[in-house]
Amino acid sequence: MAKKILIVDDAAFMRMMIKDILTNNGYDVVAEAADGAQAIEKYKEHRPDLVTMDITMPEVDGISALKEIKKIDPDAKVIMCSAMGQQAMVIDAIQAGAKDFIVKPFQADRVIEAIQKTLG
Numbered sequence: 001m002a003k004k005i006l007i008v009d010d011a012a013f014m015r016m017m018i019k020d021i022l023t024n025n026g027y028d029v030v031a032e033a034a035d036g037a038q039a040i041e042k043y044k045e046h047r048p049d050l051v052t053m054d055i056t057m058p059e060v061d062g063i064s065a066l067k068e069i070k071k072i073d074p075d076a077k078v079i080m081c082s083a084m085g086q087q088a089m090v091i092d093a094i095q096a097g098a099k100d101f102i103v104k105p106f107q108a109d110r111v112i113e114a115i116q117k118t119l120g
Contacts, residue, residue, distance in 0.1 A: 002028035003119055006046060008039040008062065009054040009081065014104070018052055018081075021108045027115070036060025040068045043076070050119060051078045052102070052111075055089045063093050070097045077118050081106075 005027050009015045012034075019029045030046045033039040037060045039053065051069065055062040062080060069076045080093040080101040090101045099118040102111055 002026055003049040003115075004028050004030040004046065005115075006031045006033065006039065006042050006048040006051045008033045008036070008042075008051060008057075008065065010034050010057040011054075014054065014081075014106075017106055018111065021106065021111050022115070024108075025112050036062060036065030036068075039065045040072070043069050044072060047073070049077065050115060051076065052115075053078050053080050053098070055080055055082045055093060063089065063096055066093060066096050066098055079114050079118055 005022055007015050007018050007029055015032050022029055030048055031042040033042045035057045053062040053066055066078050078098050080098045081104060082090055082101060083104045093101060100114045102114050
């Protein structure tokens with residue numbers, strides 16, 4: 001059975017790019033969210049196997065959403081996505097429980113590698 005993935009990014013084209021990469025590699029994108037608050041709701045609703053989470057978003061940022069999702073499900077697998085130059089945020093994200101991070105712009109092989117490594 002295909003692994004279920006939730007994509008969280010405030011930019012629709014970024015969600016579309018990740019979705020294309022994932023669906024082309026046999027993953028099932030069960031939901032998308034445009035901010036951290038939506039991400040938390042969608043996580044509760046779908047219980048995905050993995051979440052790709054943008055760090056910088058309006059309303060609730062990715063690190064805050066990650067911490068909330070970890071409270072709901074301590075075993076949640078979340079991969080953070082960040083633009084270049086956000087190293088400090090990436091460290092915060094890893095400390096908050098992120099499994100890995102992908103740097104934008106995305107390279108398809110790096111996205112798949114991070115997901116395969118995280119899902120085991």
